[in-house]
Amino acid sequence: MIDLKQGVLAAAMMLAAAMASGHQAYAEPCEPETFEAAKYVVCTLEGGKADLRLFWKGADGAPYRTFSSLAEALRTEGKTLVLAVNAGMYRADFSPMGLYVENATELKPANTTETGGAPGQVPNFYKKPSGVFFLGEAGAGILPTDEFLTRALKVRFATQSGPMLVIAGKLNPIFIFASTDRTRRSGVGVCADGVVRFAISEDRVNFHDFARLFRDRLQCADALFLDGGRGVGLYYPALGRNDWSWHGGYGPIFGLVE
Numbered sequence: 714m715i716d717l718k719q720g721v722l723a724a725a726m727m728l729a730a731a732m733a734s735g736h737q738a739y740a741e742p743c744e745p746e747t748f749e750a751a752k753y754v755v756c757t758l759e760g761g762k763a764d765l766r767l768f769w770k771g772a773d774g775a776p777y778r779t780f781s782s783l784a785e786a787l788r789t790e791g792k793t794l795v796l797a798v799n800a801g802m803y804r805a806d807f808s809p810m811g812l813y814v815e816n817a818t819e820l821k822p823a824n825t826t827e828t829g830g831a832p833g834q835v836p837n838f839y840k841k842p843s844g845v846f847f848l849g850e851a852g853a854g855i856l857p858t859d860e861f862l863t864r865a866l867k868v869r870f871a872t873q874s875g876p877m878l879v880i881a882g883k884l885n886p887i888f889i890f891a892s893t894d895r896t897r898r899s900g901v902g903v904c905a906d907g908v909v910r911f912a913i914s915e916d917r918v919n920f921h922d923f924a925r926l927f928r929d930r931l932q933c934a935d936a937l938f939l940d941g942g943r944g945v946g947l948y949y950p951a952l953g954r955n956d957w958s959w960h961g962g963y964g965p966i967f968g969l970v971e
Contacts, residue, residue, distance in 0.1 A: 799963050809873070816869065847861070847872075897915070901936065915949045937938055
């Protein structure tokens with residue numbers, strides 16, 4: 714009788730532990746983070762296991778623009794939008810500024826335009842080098858745009874943005890230590906074992922500090938800036954977040970689907 718009770722208790726404890734472990738591994742990808750007194754939300758997705766996708770237009774051919782409209786579209790398919798992040802800079806019509814690949818189809822070509830002028834006057838997208846985040850058979854990656862185009866990789870999803878924050882473990886050399894150019898910023902990094910990490914700053918930070926968050930705290934060998942200021946956005950109901958872009962909506966969107 715005692716052995717039976719012990720066996721039942723042990724089984725119950727193992728089941729509870731397994732359920733807790735599974736919940737923690739998937740249901741809580743986003744958490745608050747503080748780095749050098751600046752506050753962030755960091756979302757971590759395990760490489761090869763999370764259903765991360767890119768979205769731009771709905772079935773009617775119009776851009777989703779809001780996280781809520783994307784969540785509703787997925788809901789009609791019996792799916793859940795777990796989290797979403799602005800996937801890069803976009804034009805006034807909400808079209809991507811550069812390369813955009815969705816479901817292995819290139820919907821926008823790479824943007825290799827060069828803009829001259831003083832560094833502070835060059836729009837962020839055109840600061841060198843820009844980069845491409847992509848998802849393919851081998852998982853996630855980030856490469857400078859020129860290198861990505863040279864390799865001619867076959868990918869399922871890709872979005873171009875700029876500038877690169879971290880390149881092969883080194884900070885982008887154009888960034889200035891203690892720069893006064895501070896605003897809210899968002900970015901994505903590919904880290905050890907193919908883990909993908911998104912970071913959204915809650916405070917105003919400069920590029921140098923934001924890049925060091927990815928390299929020094931999040932341990933990402935490559936990271937790409939996505940957007941700043943009023944274009945920063947996060948959808949994560951578990952933290953009560955469903956941000957709105959004051960540009961009138963978002964263009965391309967990263968979405969974690971369940």
